[in-house]
Amino acid sequence: MARRLNIGAVRSSFAPWADPAAVPLARFEGVTKRFGDAVAVAGVSLDIYEREFFALLGPSGCGKTTLMRLLAGFETPDAGRVLLGGQDLAGVPPHRRPVNMMFQSYALFPHLNVFDNVAFGLRQDAMPKAEIRARVEEMLEMVQMASLARRRPDQLSGGQRQRVALARAIARRPRMLLLDEPMAALDKKLREETQFELKELQARLGLTFLIVTHDQEEAMTVADRIAVMRDGAIEQVATPAEIYEAPASRYVADFLGDVNLFEARVDRVEPGAAQVRLASAECPAGFTALDDDAPAPATQVWLAVRPEKMTIALEPPPPGTPNVLEGQVWDIGYTGDWTTYLVDLAEDRTIRVARANASRLVDRPIGREDKVWVSFAPDAGVVLTR
């Protein structure tokens, strides 16, 4: 009986993606989009569920915006289908799609004031005037912009514009709200505040959010699930904890946070203990890692270990300790909550080890040039095949 491993420190009761009977709200089926010779989106299949906060994460130019615009109707797929609530969206123009988008540039109408900007979408349907007024006031109240309703967009700060754009996009109560880098133009502090506000708002309104971002911290903070994109294709779709603790590839491991990668080869698999032994030139004794789905012996793999999951010491650990590496401290970065040590294992081979500064006083501080022993537990490393 193989042992199942629990991943991450977060337990959530909301997981419709794990339910095989659940019907996705939005679905991409093998969607491809080309611009001339360049492939912006390459065969993407993706399910997004009702009430989910879903993030598309990837570096600039990897096709995130294009994927979102395919759902909003501003691009048409060259291959594949985009479905919303089970209905194929092909041929449905943007103004008939029950999704609303918050543009990266905010795209507020410069000739209309804040009130009329928010009311714009409501006036498109034959909604009674009094009802429009009430809804707009409610929206502006919600984003704390009620006192500036008569201002023009060019009389607002970046943060205020962002709020108006958000209010305008949710005023119509779309089935799905698309946010394209909604916080890219805000400064760090405001961005962090806004992230939590956005999350709170999403939970309160019970809406489905699809957010595009290139900021991994932002995606981890707000999203229920993250899709990591690379060159138009999806690398991995999973919860933030899974993405971080069980990345599917070296690319994902490296894109989210720091990681040390060791090239290795599978030596021996112990399915009962969900354990695998790896042979590596970097560690003569070999590595031990926990893995409930290890590849066959002799497979070329990489062992990925996060810096904070390693321990660093000035003395060698007791004999029999697995995963021990010897090295010399080359540089130290102190950021208050963490200390990061750059440790040279060999010529041209440096790893990162991070230590939480859990106590103010340290018996034997580690300095530059010190000889150190780095070790990590078998459950710290992830075996990657690509």
Next chain:
Amino acid sequence: MRRGPSWFNIASVGLGLAFLYLPIVLLVAYSFNAGRLVTVWSGFSTRWYAALIEDEEMRDAAWITLRVGLISASAATVLGTLAAVGLVRGGLFRGRLLFAGMIYAPLVMPEVIMGLSLLLLFVALGQARGFWTLTAAHTTFTLCYVAVVVQARLVDFDRSLEEAAQDLGCPPWRTFLTVTLPNIAPAVAAGWMLAFTLSLDDLVVASFTSGPGATTLPMRIYSQVRLGVSPEINAVCTLLIGAVALGVALWGLVGRARTRAPV
């Protein structure tokens, strides 16, 4: 230290301006001459303006010019704006380059050729020349100027505003009316003003395409001058200069508003 302009600079600018504006100043001044002779000053008077009001032919010509200007400028504004939208928003449709070239060609085409070709067209169509052929001709050539002015504004215009409108449930045609048009309105107005001014002072195209009963002010002036200049002509020219100056000033004002308009 920076020196001010030298006497040479001042003199050359002064001469240049004099060369440009002295004739106009003389013309305006002599329109207030009391005497009949155009070159001898014999006191201030507004009698020629009074004579002008009495002159039915001049009044008719002015009225026709005004009507042609208003109608052709309005038609050219609608068509020119649509052409600009087609050029900027149409993407890379087949023959786009040809279309753009055909829009811009009349800007550099000699007016004589333009007038002549329109004349041949009207003759070939068996269309009697008059007010409407003149209006159509003016619409044709002022349209290009409107298209150029509006296109310049559309290129700067943020496309995502239109997308945002459609995203919020606004169909494309209504998006054009409620989002695009208000934002390019200064350029459209400037285009209208330009078209109106061009129509107002056109002589060449009008000579080819107009017919009996549709003599414009520039045509009337030109034909009278051939019989000799009278101070009455000076008066009507002064009024025309005033009208054109007003048009250009308004165009400039609107253009200023355009650059200040938020993007």
